[in-house]
Amino acid sequence: MEFLVVLAVFGYIYYLRNYADLRTKSEKEAADVADGIRLFKDNQISQAFAYFDAKIKAKPKSSFAYLYRGLCYKALGDQSAALNDMITGLSYDGTIAEIHLEKGKLEFASQQFKEALESFDKAVSYGGKQNQIPYHWRGKTRQALGNDVEAQKDFFKEADILKEKLAQGPSYEQPKVPLADKRLAITSVLVLITSAILVLSIKDAESIHLPYLLAAVSAISIGFFEPVRGWILAISQCVLLLVGYFVFTDIPESSGKLELENFSLYGSCILTFAGSFIGGFFKRALNAG
Known part of the structure; x- marks a missing residue:
């Protein structure tokens, strides 16, 4: 007994x-590399790069590690390596809106507008309807491609989301855990x-x-x-x-x-x-x- x-x-x-952990795969990955994300946001690029490089060696299928190592490459001026990391990250999880967004920015910067438009489309699709940033970049890309009508729609959508956020005001409350789920x-x-x-x-x-x-x-x-x-x-x-x-x-x-x-x-x-x-x-x- x-x-x-x-x-x-x-x-x-x-x-x-x-x-019993019901977080999504991407949420778990983001939590797993939280220390490195803090280093990157604190502008400690070299330390962040070393962190994500080691994380990729330990877990070579971590999409978020590729995302942030790619951002480190971008901050260090290596756009090609940054784009390669974004592509590799998406090969393991193609549903992460942040990677599509950052991949699109790199493509836009190198004037690959058709590829950038495809990336921003996916960033909008996977990122939900409450993030104005993918709409802004998709609008700029459509504008660069000469599609001003569709570009204006994206800019209007961006403005609507921003207005809604401003109307809600700043929120400092922690997300509430539901009583039952x-x-x-x-x-x-x-x-x-x-x-x-x-x-x-x-x-x-x-x-x-x-x-x-x-x-x-x-x-x-x-x-x-x-x-x-x-x-x-x-x-x-x-x-x-x-x-x-x-x-x-x-x-x-x-x-x-x-x-x-x-x-x-x-x-x-x-x-x-x-x-x-x-x-x-x-x-x-x-x-x-």
């Missing part, structure tokens, strides 16, 4: 780490499974150590992977523990066994709340760092 519980705990953590639903199912295993461990264990270990590890995992909504999962786990114990198990006749189970049950509930708080604290500390 103890082996199965430990196996379940590590399986739970592995799942949360590798499969697919990720929370998946994690809730895992909490249900963990709670069932925890109830079984409470009934089977000869001491409080195993239930407490399972409760603490699962709760810390809850807080770490759901730092904002971990309290919902912590409450759910406590309710499931109490319902599972009192509704689906038999109360022992022995007073000693009853005392041990109660100690394990209520202690596990307390550890669930404490652990979720600690896990959330660690995750916020890591994000802040």
